[in-house]
Amino acid sequence: xDELFADPELSMSICVGCGLCCDGTLLSHLxxxxxxxxGMPLWAMGVELIAVAEPPVIELPCPAVDHGxxxxxxxxxxxACSQFECSLSQAVxxxxxxxxxxxxxxxxxxxxRAEVGAGSRPRSDLDQLLDRHFRGxxxx
Ligand code: SF4
Ligand code: SF4
Numbered sequence: 001x002d003e004l005f006a007d008p009e010l011s012m013s014i015c016v017g018c019g020l021c022c023d024g025t026l027l028s029h030l031x032x033x034x035x036x037x038x039g040m041p042l043w044a045m046g047v048e049l050i051a052v053a054e055p056p057v058i059e060l061p062c063p064a065v066d067h068g069x070x071x072x073x074x075x076x077x078x079x080a081c082s083q084f085e086c087s088l089s090q091a092v093x094x095x096x097x098x099x100x101x102x103x104x105x106x107x108x109x110x111x112x113r114a115e116v117g118a119g120s121r122p123r124s125d126l127d128q129l130l131d132r133h134f135r136g137x138x139x140x
Pocket of ligand 1: 018026084088
């Protein structure tokens with residue numbers, strides 16, 4: 001296995017410019033254990049904890065994501081943000097797919113999402129790509 005593929009920093013880099021797990025495309029909610037896990041940066045952005053859910057959650061899209069980048073990455077984020085791996089990022093971590101191929105899958109998915117948004121493709125085309133590349137047993 002190419003050692004580069006096991007580099008967490010390199011794997012993380014495929015997330016930059018993606019943000020599909022933050023912007024409501026892949027997931028509708030993010031589990032957050034309590035107010036301190038939510039943290040001041042998101043609280044200041046008006047994010048509310050849905051405490052009636054078990055575990056508590058916040059609704060996505062997250063207001064901190066901008067063009068696929070987490071703008072509070074250097075500040076406090078909920079624990080789940082640093083722990084979450086979609087199938088694609090996990091495959092990069094495991095050395096099963098090269099980062100360049102992963103980035104191509106992300107770029108294609110973003111393109112199809114834009115086309116769905118513009119009404120020129122059915123939503124099912126996007127769902128197929130999300131299922132194929134990003135959804136696995138760790139995505140709920
Ligand atoms: S959907 Fe996957 S590749 Fe995209 S930002 Fe989330 S974890 Fe990273
Ligand atoms: S805090 Fe950052 S990593 Fe967590 S959901 Fe929001 S944009 Fe994504």
